[in-house]
Amino acid sequence: MKRKVRLNELLQPLEAAAPPTTAEAAPSPPLPTVAPERRAASGAVRAMGLDLERLATEARRAQELERQTQSGELVVELEPAQIDPSFAHDRMARTDDADYRRLVDSIQAHGQQVPILVRPHPADAARYQVAYGHRRLAAVAEIGRRIRAVVRPLSDVDLVIAQGKENAERRNLTFIERAFFAADLEARGFDRTTLNTALAAHPTEMVRYLAVARSIPRWLAEAIGPAPKAGRPRWKELAALLEVSGVPDSLRVLVERPDFRAAPSDRRFERALAAIRAPRLRPDAQTYLDREGRVVARLEPLATSTRLTVLETAKPGLSAFLADRLPQLIVEFEEGASDAV
Known part of the structure; x- marks a missing residue:
């Protein structure tokens, strides 16, 4: 108990001393100074101090990492399998x-120079979702490396605006890609302001995008591909023809042909447009295609005759070739008829 009282006395501030009396005015001889006793900290106390210091350092680091992540300053390396599109x-x-192949070769040789942008996945705390950098993600995954990414909390609106802005600044989307991007955003409930901002589009242009996307079936657009040289006028023509007549069976057959699938995207567009431009025929009409799948001739039975139509734009010189062969074909037909009798 005496030790506790003594400790309290030491911790209390000194009270003001009373004025010295006459007898006390003379200075008293100084007391001998005694060096304070040094006490060695025990091992447990020293270890606790080190642990506290380490925890404080780690807390500061965690706060800094969180700040950098929140501000989008931090570039981290993630497994591609952790990231969803x-x-x-x-x-x-x-x-x-x-x-894309050039991108793969470049990353293979020089590494990934530009990080992608991801956000924490809104439905899975252990995953992420790409805002932009899908092609870089695919390339890095193909090579078998970790992906360098900026992690930033983004709302759905922030994500699509960042995605559209990156597309515009790096490798702009083609007309049909922009049209279906806009249609997808509209289908998810985004307003026109967000759509216009994401695609940096004037409201009038946005109306065109959405009209074309509504008129062209997605399966057909994906079968044709981005067609960078097609441009807005011809995609609008394709959409208008489809609105009037629907998708002809000949076009459905055409897009499944191996030679169609192997052709460049712009060539696929040309062939699809030519197939839709073709006039509608009777159900018993026959259509003849060349080796590239283009319509070059039609044979259509009429009431008292049969009409042969040759498309010179698709195969120049074919009509002259058939005209030269026609007399011989007639002779062969007559001879065959005579033999049959």
């Missing part, structure tokens, strides 16, 4: 063109 589909050909 954006919910908004933009490109029709992400990994099957020459540009």
Whole structure:
């Protein structure tokens, strides 16, 4: 108990001393100074101090990492398998063109120079979702490396705006890709302001995008591909023809042909447009295609005759070739008829 009282006395501030009396005015001889006793900290106390210091350092580091993550300053390395694509589909050909192969070769030789942007996945705390950088993600995954990424909390609106802005600044989408990107965003409930901002589009242009996307079936657009040289006027023509007549059976057959699938995207567009431009025939009409799948001739039975139509634009010189052969064909037909009798 005496030790506790003594400790309290030492911790209390000194009270003001009373004025000295006459007898006390003379200075008293100084007391001998005694060096304070040094007490060695025990091992347990020393270890506790080190642990506290380490925890404080780690807490500061964690706070800094969180700050950098929140501000988008931190570049981290993630496993590609942890990352899901954006919910908004933009490109029709992400990994099957020459540009993508060059990207793979560049990353293989020089590493990934530009990080992608991801956000924490809104439905799975252990995963992420791409805002932009889908092609870089696919390339790094193909090579078998970890992906360098900026992690930033993003709302759905922030994500699609960042995605559209990156597309515009790096490798802009083609007309049909923009049209279906806009249609996907509209289908998810985004307002026109967000759509216009994401695609940097004037409201009038946005109306055109959405009209074309509504008129062209997605399966057909994806079969054709991005068609970078087609441009807005011809995609609008394709959409208008489909609105009037629907998708002809000949076009459904055409897009399944191996030679159609192997052709470049712009060539696929030309062939699809030519097939839709063709006039409608009777159900018993016959259509003749060349080796590239283009319609070159039609044979259509009428009431008292049969009409042969040759498409010179598709196969110049074919009509002259058939005209030269026609007399011989007639002779062969007559001889065959005589033999049959």
